[in-house]
Amino acid sequence: MRHDNRLENELRNIEISVNVNAYAEGSCLIKCGNTHVLCTASVDDKLPAWLKDGDKGWITAEYALLPRSTRTRVNRETKGPTGRTHEIQRLIGRSLRAVTDLSLLKGYLIQIDCDVLQADGGTRTASITGGFVALYLAIEKMFKEGKIEKNPIREFVAAISCGLEGDTVLLDLDYDEDSSARADTNFVLTESGKIVEVQGTAEGTPFTKEQFEELFAMAQKGIAHLITLQKQALEIK
Numbered sequence: 001m002r003h004d005n006r007l008e009n010e011l012r013n014i015e016i017s018v019n020v021n022a023y024a025e026g027s028c029l030i031k032c033g034n035t036h037v038l039c040t041a042s043v044d045d046k047l048p049a050w051l052k053d054g055d056k057g058w059i060t061a062e063y064a065l066l067p068r069s070t071r072t073r074v075n076r077e078t079k080g081p082t083g084r085t086h087e088i089q090r091l092i093g094r095s096l097r098a099v100t101d102l103s104l105l106k107g108y109l110i111q112i113d114c115d116v117l118q119a120d121g122g123t124r125t126a127s128i129t130g131g132f133v134a135l136y137l138a139i140e141k142m143f144k145e146g147k148i149e150k151n152p153i154r155e156f157v158a159a160i161s162c163g164l165e166g167d168t169v170l171l172d173l174d175y176d177e178d179s180s181a182r183a184d185t186n187f188v189l190t191e192s193g194k195i196v197e198v199q200g201t202a203e204g205t206p207f208t209k210e211q212f213e214e215l216f217a218m219a220q221k222g223i224a225h226l227i228t229l230q231k232q233a234l235e236i237k
Contacts, residue, residue, distance in 0.1 A: 016233035026137030030130030034120035039130035041138035057105025061092035104152035121175040125159035158226040187219035
C-alpha cells in the first residue's frame with residue numbers, strides 16, 4: 001500500500017471538467033490528485049510564416065507553472081521558457097499532432113495552453129491528457145461552424161507516469177514518489193495502443209528489459225482508463 005493508500009496499479013482520483021473558460025474554443029480543468037492543470041485551445045487563422053503556403057494546419061502548445069503551483073514559489077518565466085518548460089511544451093505539441101490529420105486543418109493554427117495551477121507530480125502527462133480534451137472541443141466547434149469539413153482527429157491519446165520503487169511497479173506517481181523512485185517513466189499512448197513517446201530514466205540502479213515491459217503494461221492499463229474518462233467528460237459513448 002502506498003503512502004496515500006492507493007494500490008500499486010491505481011490512478012489518483014481523476015476529474016476532468018470541460019468548458020471551464022468562457023472564451024477559449026476548447027477548455028478543460030484536469031485534476032489528477034493534487035495536480036491541477038487548466039488547458040485551453042485557441043483557434044487562429046494566422047499560421048506561422050513557414051506554413052503559410054503549405055497544405056496543412058498546425059497544433060502547438062505552451063506550458064507554464066504558476067508561481068504558487070509548487071511547494072515554494074517559482075518565478076514567472078518572463079524572459080522566455082526554461083529548458084524544462086521548452087521540452088515539455090514540445091512534448092505536448094508532438095503528442096497532439098501525432099493523432100491529428102493536419103491536412104484537414106489547412107489554414108488554421110490551434111494553440112494549446114497548459115497552465116499548472118497546482119503541481120504534485122505528473123504535470124506533463126496531465127497536460128497531454130487534458131490538452132487533448134481541449135483540442136477535441138475546439139475541433140468539434142470548428143466543425144459545427146463549418147470551418148473544417150471533417151474531424152481530423154484519428155484517435156484519442158493520453159499520457160501517464162510509471163515508476164519503480166525497489167522492484168515494485170507503481171502507476172501515476174505523485175511528487176514524493178517521483179522524487180524517490182528508482183526509475184521514472186512517462187508514456188504517451190493512443191487508444192489503439194500505439195506509442196507516441198516514451199521517456200524513461202534510471203535514477204539509481206539500471207532497470208531491466210523485463211521491468212520496462214512491466215512498466216509499459218501498467219501504463220497501457222492506466223491510459224485505457226484515462227481515455228474512458230476523457231470520453232465521459234466529452235459525453236462520447
